[in-house]
Amino acid sequence: MAIIAKLIEGLVFILTAGSGVFALYMVVDLLRLRRADPGTAYKGGVGQWSWVAHRITGVGLVAFLFGHIVDTFGVGFGPELYDETIQLYQQWWFKPFEVLLVGATLFHALNGLRIILFDFWPNLALKQKSFAYVEFALFIAAFAPAAFFMMRSAIADSPFI
Amino acid sequence: MTTVEQVYQKHRPEAFEAKRKPSSFEVWSWFFMRISGVLLLFLVLIHLFIMHLVGSGVERVDFAFVARRWDSVGWKTFDWLMLFLALLHGTNGLRIVIDDYLRKPPLRTAVKALLYTLTVVLMIMGTAVIVTFDPTVGA
Ligand code: HEM
Numbered sequence: 001m002a003i004i005a006k007l008i009e010g011l012v013f014i015l016t017a018g019s020g021v022f023a024l025y026m027v028v029d030l031l032r033l034r035r036a037d038p039g040t041a042y043k044g045g046v047g048q049w050s051w052v053a054h055r056i057t058g059v060g061l062v063a064f065l066f067g068h069i070v071d072t073f074g075v076g077f078g079p080e081l082y083d084e085t086i087q088l089y090q091q092w093w094f095k096p097f098e099v100l101l102v103g104a105t106l107f108h109a110l111n112g113l114r115i116i117l118f119d120f121w122p123n124l125a126l127k128q129k130s131f132a133y134v135e136f137a138l139f140i141a142a143f144a145p146a147a148f149f150m151m152r153s154a155i156a157d158s159p160f161i
Numbered sequence: 162m163t164t165v166e167q168v169y170q171k172h173r174p175e176a177f178e179a180k181r182k183p184s185s186f187e188v189w190s191w192f193f194m195r196i197s198g199v200l201l202l203f204l205v206l207i208h209l210f211i212m213h214l215v216g217s218g219v220e221r222v223d224f225a226f227v228a229r230r231w232d233s234v235g236w237k238t239f240d241w242l243m244l245f246l247a248l249l250h251g252t253n254g255l256r257i258v259i260d261d262y263l264r265k266p267p268l269r270t271a272v273k274a275l276l277y278t279l280t281v282v283l284m285i286m287g288t289a290v291i292v293t294f295d296p297t298v299g300a
Pocket of ligand 1: 054055057058059061062065105108109110112113115116194195197198199201202203205206247248250251252253254255257258
């Protein structure tokens, strides 16, 4: 059981690291395209960076989802396997990753909602910049308190205090 | 009645400029991403709130906690719906990303084949663990 639990934790680790590599690749690819094309197509702006962030968070979330389905599958084998596997997520040092996951989901959800609004009510896209700033404000308003409460419990558990 | 295709055409006129119309699969894929997105907004945010913020968050999650939640058909249905939509939304999203970055047909086809196989396996694993859940296993 211990070996299987470690294997599942390893899978989660590999998937997470993989999506990090993808994020890096995507940003490098975009910067390369911007350099190669001095025209209008890749000149950035809030819309393009939102698209980059939407894609990176989307890929990161599926990567985690794949691992998360495998760890939850362990529930079917009883407490011995599941409780050991899940301990990975309960280490105090895992908290920053958990906060990152919550932040990525929140951003992807709000930004996805903004895309959907523009698709079904195209007139709204005329004010796309204002919508983006409202979205960022909502993101901070929801993410900051969530991150604060999550980090607080982890800091209390860490060996530093 | 506006059809889904008309809505898509309004938003993506360039997709209709080529000689042939976009395949109806692409139209439905576009529509599915939006419908599943709206549903996931509620499912996923509630899930994160319950699992990561309320009480002592993820530290309190263990087999007994899952057993208490899955004692209710309501939560089982909630979790299964979230699994179903997130997995299809995520896989369809990855398909679009693969189309953007992998331009050579052999590699593109191979990676997609791998992705779809994984998705089917994970859908079966996720469904099985919810449907066949037995709180006394291993006790
Ligand atoms: C929480 C609510 C969510 C909303 C409102 C949402 C919304 C959307 C929308 C509208 C798109 C299409 C973007 C486009 O066509 O340009 C999209 C793409 C995507 N989503 Fe989500 N989504 C949500 C959750 C998730 C989850 C849980 C996952 C992971 C399993 C995910 C993974 C992806 C991926 C991989 C893409 C493709 C990215 C791309 O093409 O650049 N999404 N999302």
